[in-house]
Amino acid sequence: MSGAGSHPRHALDDVIHAPVRLSIMAALSATEKAEFRFLRDTIEVSDSLLSKHIITLEEAGYVRVEKVFVGKRPRTWLALTDEGHRAFQEYISVLRRLTEGSPP
Amino acid sequence: MEDKLDPTDALRQIGEIDRRIRRPARVAGWIFVTLGLCTMLYWPTMSLGPVWAQATAGVIWVALAVASTFYLGAMKVQDREVTWVNKPTSPVTVAYVIFFVVTFIFGMFFRPENPGGGWVAALIVLAVLSGLPALYGGWRILRAGR
Numbered sequence: 001m002s003g004a005g006s007h008p009r010h011a012l013d014d015v016i017h018a019p020v021r022l023s024i025m026a027a028l029s030a031t032e033k034a035e036f037r038f039l040r041d042t043i044e045v046s047d048s049l050l051s052k053h054i055i056t057l058e059e060a061g062y063v064r065v066e067k068v069f070v071g072k073r074p075r076t077w078l079a080l081t082d083e084g085h086r087a088f089q090e091y092i093s094v095l096r097r098l099t100e101g102s103p104p
Numbered sequence: 105m106e107d108k109l110d111p112t113d114a115l116r117q118i119g120e121i122d123r124r125i126r127r128p129a130r131v132a133g134w135i136f137v138t139l140g141l142c143t144m145l146y147w148p149t150m151s152l153g154p155v156w157a158q159a160t161a162g163v164i165w166v167a168l169a170v171a172s173t174f175y176l177g178a179m180k181v182q183d184r185e186v187t188w189v190n191k192p193t194s195p196v197t198v199a200y201v202i203f204f205v206v207t208f209i210f211g212m213f214f215r216p217e218n219p220g221g222g223w224v225a226a227l228i229v230l231a232v233l234s235g236l237p238a239l240y241g242g243w244r245i246l247r248a249g250r
Contacts, residue, residue, distance in 0.1 A: 012111075017109060017114070018109075019109060019117070022109065022114055022117060022118070023117065023121050026117065026118040026121040026122055026125075027121050027122075027124075027125040030121070030122045030125045030126055031125055031126070031129075031181050031182060031183055031184075032182040032183060032184050032187060033181070033182045034125065034180065034181045034182070035180035035181065037180065038180035038181055042121070042124050042125055043121060077182075092115075092118065095111045095114055095115050096115070098111040099111050099112050099115060
């Protein structure tokens with residue numbers, strides 16, 4: 001959280017409220033799990049940028065990383081944790097409060 | 105890339121990503137719908153159609169089964185509804201297999217020499233029932249994708 005003020009914007013989760021991490025959270029919240037390369041292509045970022053933000057989300061406890069082998073090929077699957085789902089739902093409700101409360 | 109987002113832009117971005125990430129699941133949904141409709145046509149064609157129609161229906165059915173198996177197996181995103189529908193023990197799969205077998209037995213072993221109206225009506229009812237599970241599965245997936 002970004003602060004202790006009473007305005008709803010202070011309740012926006014800073015871990016999620018950044019373009020790439022928001023895209024990752026939005027993508028993973030809409031599905032059970034997604035493969036790394038599919039996620040990379042869907043949100044249109046480089047491998048390294050996606051990896052960097054995945055680490056941030058993993059450290060926050062929002063994303064779970066699962067590495068499996070299909071034959072000899074490694075495959076990385078990403079999913080939201082329960083905490084990640086809760087945080088994202090809370091983040092969306094704060095966004096809605098902000099947009100509904102803002103002047104036209 | 106670390107720029108802060110306007111709340112309206114953030115909501116718009118969430119909607120856009122949601123639409124993109126669900127695309128493979130929507131394709132899977134349409135595959136199930138197609139499978140359901142083709143199954144409904146398959147049985148009457150196999151039991152009542154001319155030889156060329158039977159051969160065409162057989163080829164289409166095998167092609168569809170192979171293509172859908174490959175597509176579902178290669179999906180790089182796991183969708184809750186697709187997983188549920190495609191599970192070997194799901195009501196959709198179980199009902200599909202049961203009606204498939206029943207319709208096959210009815211069409212193969214209980215076909216009279218000259219099928220009358222009653223037999224044809226029963227076959228059509230069974231054919232529709234055979235296709236309904238896949239149609240329902242597809243509808244569930246597409247509905248979840250909104």
